[in-house]
Amino acid sequence: MGNETEISALLERLREGSPEAHAELFGRLHGELQRIADALFRRQPAGHTLEPTALVSEAWLRMAGSARAYNDRAHFLAVAARAMRQVLVNHGRDRAALKRGGGRARQRLTVIQPVAHEGDPAARGAEVDLLALDEALDRLRRLDPRQAQIAELRFFSGLSTREVAEVLGVSTRTVELDWKMAKDQLARWLAETGAAPD
Helix, strand or coil, X not given: CCCHHHHHHHHXXXXXXXXXXXXXXXXXXXXXXXXXXXXXXCCCCCCCCCCHHHHHHHHHHHHHCCCCCCCCHHHHHHHHHHHHHHHHHHHHHHHHHHCHHHCCCCCEEXXXXXXXXXXXXXXXXXXXXXXXXXXXXXXXXHHCHXXXXXXXXXXXXXXXXXXXXXXXXXXXXXXXXXXXXXXXXXXXXXXXXXXXXX
């Protein structure tokens, strides 16, 4: 993990328009981004055509092309996790389009679920249908944007409750309550599509 003072200085330089700051920030946080990508691919089926390193690179390219400012390390990682999700979803859709008949092929993805309590089965990584999860998150975003943000941050970046609260500017209790409601709603929708975690 990068030194927080150095990260803060890079974020300030980025806000001031330094073209080098984004690359330096990426370099400082590359280990954390790689950890997120590795966790996403840990239980992927053999022969997956996208590698974790490529996922990190694609996410960085998406982020470098935007003029977005980041509040802090957690916010940067949250945006990176969203970029990784978009890359994975686009990759899954492209693969499905190449399949005979253009039908949607189910692609399984292991999502990060941070350990809240040792032995909590809900805290372990679970496999879900990537495109179904993306659709469920979009559906949740229309219903409750904050719950969708929390779910995305927890599933794809593995940020802690405290880090999610910092990114969103809400209390940890709000994150806990919204996370519980979001998990319940997403589980119902994924079960309806047959894409619930194994």
